Amino acid sequence: DTAVSQTPKYLVTQMGNDKSIKCEQNLGHDTMYWYKQDSKKFLKIMFSYNNKELIINETVPNRFSPKSPDKAHLNLHINSLELGDSAVYFCASSPPGTGSYNEQFFGPGTRLTVL
Amino acid sequence: AQSVAQPEDQVNVAEGNPLTVKCTYSVSGNPYLFWYVQYPNRGLQFLLKYITGDNLVKGSYGFEAEFNKSQTSFHLKKPSALVSDSALYFCAVTGAGSYQLTFGKGTKLSVIP
Numbered sequence: 001d002t003a004v005s006q007t008p009k010y011l012v013t014q015m016g017n018d019k020s021i022k023c024e025q026n027l028g029h030d031t032m033y034w035y036k037q038d039s040k041k042f043l044k045i046m047f048s049y050n051n052k053e054l055i056i057n058e059t060v061p062n063r064f065s066p067k068s069p070d071k072a073h074l075n076l077h078i079n080s081l082e083l084g085d086s087a088v089y090f091c092a093s094s095p096p097g098t099g100s101y102n103e104q105f106f107g108p109g110t111r112l113t114v115l
Numbered sequence: 116a117q118s119v120a121q122p123e124d125q126v127n128v129a130e131g132n133p134l135t136v137k138c139t140y141s142v143s144g145n146p147y148l149f150w151y152v153q154y155p156n157r158g159l160q161f162l163l164k165y166i167t168g169d170n171l172v173k174g175s176y177g178f179e180a181e182f183n184k185s186q187t188s189f190h191l192k193k194p195s196a197l198v199s200d201s202a203l204y205f206c207a208v209t210g211a212g213s214y215q216l217t218f219g220k221g222t223k224l225s226v227i228p
Contacts, residue, residue, distance in 0.1 A: 004158070031214060033214075040220070041153075041203060041220070041221045042218075042220055042221070043159075043205065043218040043221075044218075045215060045216065045217075048214050048215070050214065055214055056214060056215055090158055090159070092158075092159075094214075101147050101164070101166040103149060103161040103164055104159075104161070104216065105161070106151075106158035106159040106160070107158050108157060108158045109156075109157070109158050
């Protein structure tokens with residue numbers, strides 16, 4: 001059973017389009033995250049939700065909007081896609097309790113290519 | 116602000132030799148430190164963490180890391196490298212009560228047969 005799953009795995013789209021990436025975890029975790037990994041493999045936090053409440057909202061364009069319908073799901077919607085949005089997007093989750101000392105479990109990633 | 120430095124972009128080691136991947140950190144208060152590994156076209160996998168207690172932490176696949184508070188370091192080690200250890204390794208830090216994990220830029224480990 002996949003612990004943290006993302007769909008789609010690959011996403012190729014044109015500039016200006018709107019797209020969504022879905023994430024689901026079956027680990028019973030309370031906290032979920034979205035990360036962006038650029039072409040140099042640098043990993044940066046974008047958003048985090050704890051019990052459906054937004055707790056981390058880094059400086060990202062407001063074209064990016066996370067949505068957490070329930071604790072097991074965290075989706076990422078991107079409006080008006082730009083070339084610079086091309087990257088691998090990772091979803092992650094961590095167990096209940098104080099966030100600091102809990103390791104995060106990562107999904108397989110979604111490779112977004114904007115043409 | 117918290118930060119992580121991984122000074123080496125790439126580390127090459129012969130199979131069977133010991134390996135070290137370096138990491139230094141900066142954070143307010145006590146650090147919580149993590150190592151993750153990323154294989155090609157895969158997500159990150161947790162290796163080990165330091166929260167408190169013994170400075171030598173043991174983790175998955177025979178890896179260990181040593182926390183050194185005075186040097187603000189958390190180097191990853193393994194006594195005998197395997198070709199299958201070849202991957203990208205990330206060090207990460209956070210502070211008490213924070214959900215925000217800050218990653219280093221990664222170190223590519225190549226184990227040569």
